[in-house]
Amino acid sequence: MLDMTPKEIQERKALRINPAKTCQPIGAMYAALGIHRCLPHSHGSQGCCAYHRSHLTRHYREPVVAATSSFTEGAAVFGGGGNLRQALRTIFKVYNPDVVAVHTTCLSETIGDDLPTIIKKAREDGLIPEGKWVIHTNTPSYVGSHVTGFSNMVKSMVDYFAESETAGEHLNVIPGFVEPADMREIKSLLSQFGLRGIVFPDTSDVLDTPQTGDYHLFPKGGVRIDDLKATGSAKATLALGPWASEAAAKALENKCGVPFKVLDLPIGVAATDRFVQAIMDITGLEPPETLIDDRGRLIDIMTDMQHYLYGKKVAIFGDPDQVIALTEFLVSCGMKPIHVLTGTPGKRFELRLKGILKEVAPGANVRAAGDLFLLHQWIKNEPVDLLVGNTYGKYIARAEDIPFVRFGFPILDRVGHSYFPTVGYRGGMYLLSRIVNTLLDRKDRDDADESFELVM
Numbered sequence: 001m002l003d004m005t006p007k008e009i010q011e012r013k014a015l016r017i018n019p020a021k022t023c024q025p026i027g028a029m030y031a032a033l034g035i036h037r038c039l040p041h042s043h044g045s046q047g048c049c050a051y052h053r054s055h056l057t058r059h060y061r062e063p064v065v066a067a068t069s070s071f072t073e074g075a076a077v078f079g080g081g082g083n084l085r086q087a088l089r090t091i092f093k094v095y096n097p098d099v100v101a102v103h104t105t106c107l108s109e110t111i112g113d114d115l116p117t118i119i120k121k122a123r124e125d126g127l128i129p130e131g132k133w134v135i136h137t138n139t140p141s142y143v144g145s146h147v148t149g150f151s152n153m154v155k156s157m158v159d160y161f162a163e164s165e166t167a168g169e170h171l172n173v174i175p176g177f178v179e180p181a182d183m184r185e186i187k188s189l190l191s192q193f194g195l196r197g198i199v200f201p202d203t204s205d206v207l208d209t210p211q212t213g214d215y216h217l218f219p220k221g222g223v224r225i226d227d228l229k230a231t232g233s234a235k236a237t238l239a240l241g242p243w244a245s246e247a248a249a250k251a252l253e254n255k256c257g258v259p260f261k262v263l264d265l266p267i268g269v270a271a272t273d274r275f276v277q278a279i280m281d282i283t284g285l286e287p288p289e290t291l292i293d294d295r296g297r298l299i300d301i302m303t304d305m306q307h308y309l310y311g312k313k314v315a316i317f318g319d320p321d322q323v324i325a326l327t328e329f330l331v332s333c334g335m336k337p338i339h340v341l342t343g344t345p346g347k348r349f350e351l352r353l354k355g356i357l358k359e360v361a362p363g364a365n366v367r368a369a370g371d372l373f374l375l376h377q378w379i380k381n382e383p384v385d386l387l388v389g390n391t392y393g394k395y396i397a398r399a400e401d402i403p404f405v406r407f408g409f410p411i412l413d414r415v416g417h418s419y420f421p422t423v424g425y426r427g428g429m430y431l432l433s434r435i436v437n438t439l440l441d442r443k444d445r446d447d448a449d450e451s452f453e454l455v456m
């Protein structure tokens, strides 16, 4: 286990120990699954594709389909263009998707394969049937993380599909690297307003499909191509989470003139309020009563349970958009996030967190492009009452005997996370109930007999 992690922190520049991120193609693959009838395609060796598929399958507990260029030594020397051409020929003949979304890997990037040229030539040579799409993005894994890979693929959706028609009344929402349940919740929120919203990508009904006994290679969910084209004529775009969604929103403004606003992921009351307010500002609509009631219920839980949350020290790690929004939410609940870390690079992360924490935890440790070894060392130096992060945190939680709430990506050892949202007021209720109940479970475990309570 992690019993040997030393307390003394030394500055490291060249070494990552237990990274708090994974590689770009995983995010690109996940985003591509959010297009209806799309087959993600990994341009590299079979090993990369197998790893990315299995990682997604273990998190979502659904079959994740993806094709690969199956590089061998020959492709490494002469380039993978021939492999991709052969793959496209086979894919359209055998699987017949509407879209093939190609992303690169470390190897194909190092070779320098020119994907736009390979795809253009494949179309000219008739390997891509009429009416079918092949899109691409570059996702070398020696830079960025799964979050930037997601962002790159979403931007490619704009680059390839968005069309500028007469301005419509509909709204685009780029939901960020969130669960299928979160995308469903965002759609529900828009429909409570009575709005037509295009949420892209959309993995609901793709990676949380009901069990019917029948297998569908292409499930019913995913954003439709017509809707992706229509993103270019929307009234505005709301990009949720700067890391995962801003690049696509910017590209859409540059390409089609659709104005955009970048917001935090709507986790917790304040961030969801800002999302709702942005919808109100753009549309002039008032929030529906259902939403106001949900907000009230979330605040009720916060009020009822604040004595169990107030002053509790917490360590948070994960993807930057999620960590920022969650930190703000937990601060609003009275908690003290004292160690906050993401594996994804980006100086803005540290600036933003310092701003959120300046009143409650001015000396907090905050790090972008950090690793879990550093997080563990911080915790050894200043222990916390709660750890929140993805499955990889369980080793630290066990070594230090800390209550642990799984949140973010990936969660490989629990179920339910892809079915219950954490965004919106309803998502906030679910998330907060898990946090409070985890703290109460620990209190039950630790309380002496005389303070062991039936009603808490």
Ligand code: SF4
Residues within 6 Å of the ligand: 023, 024, 025, 044, 047, 048, 051, 104, 105, 106, 107, 141, 142
């Ligand atoms: S880091 Fe590079 S080589 Fe490794 S799985 Fe990811 S894309 Fe493939």
